[in-house]
Amino acid sequence: MRFNKKNLKVRYLLIDTPETVKRGVAVQPYGPEASELNEKLLKNAQNIEIEFDVYQKEDKYHRALCYVYADGKSIQEELLLSGLAEIKYVKAPDTRYLNKFKKAQNIAKSNKRNLWSN
Numbered sequence: 001m002r003f004n005k006k007n008l009k010v011r012y013l014l015i016d017t018p019e020t021v022k023r024g025v026a027v028q029p030y031g032p033e034a035s036e037l038n039e040k041l042l043k044n045a046q047n048i049e050i051e052f053d054v055y056q057k058e059d060k061y062h063r064a065l066c067y068v069y070a071d072g073k074s075i076q077e078e079l080l081l082s083g084l085a086e087i088k089y090v091k092a093p094d095t096r097y098l099n100k101f102k103k104a105q106n107i108a109k110s111n112k113r114n115l116w117s118n
Helices: 031-043 075-081 098-110
Strands: 010-012 048-051 064-070
Touching: 010 075, 031 064, 031 075, 064 075, 075 098
Parallel strands: 010 064
Antiparallel strands: 048 064
């Protein structure tokens, strides 16, 4: 992602998707689908916005820790609703949308979408 004319590596706050590119880890089920949905949402967007939470702005890998929006839609929430992500790495006080994300994840679980299909 380009931000202020620089490449910005982003780590989505509060969620994790199955691995597709982590060295030494096999591609996990639903990883390609999560990557595809993420790319589709971002590529087709006219406007991409990021939002930081209150505390940690960067992780140990120098990735920006933030919420990402494509045309006003939360990428994290879309991935959760699709059952292609799960809530992980919750570190207070950076929990602004945790309840909203839990609702999205619960919808995916109750509808047995992707990660929750078994």
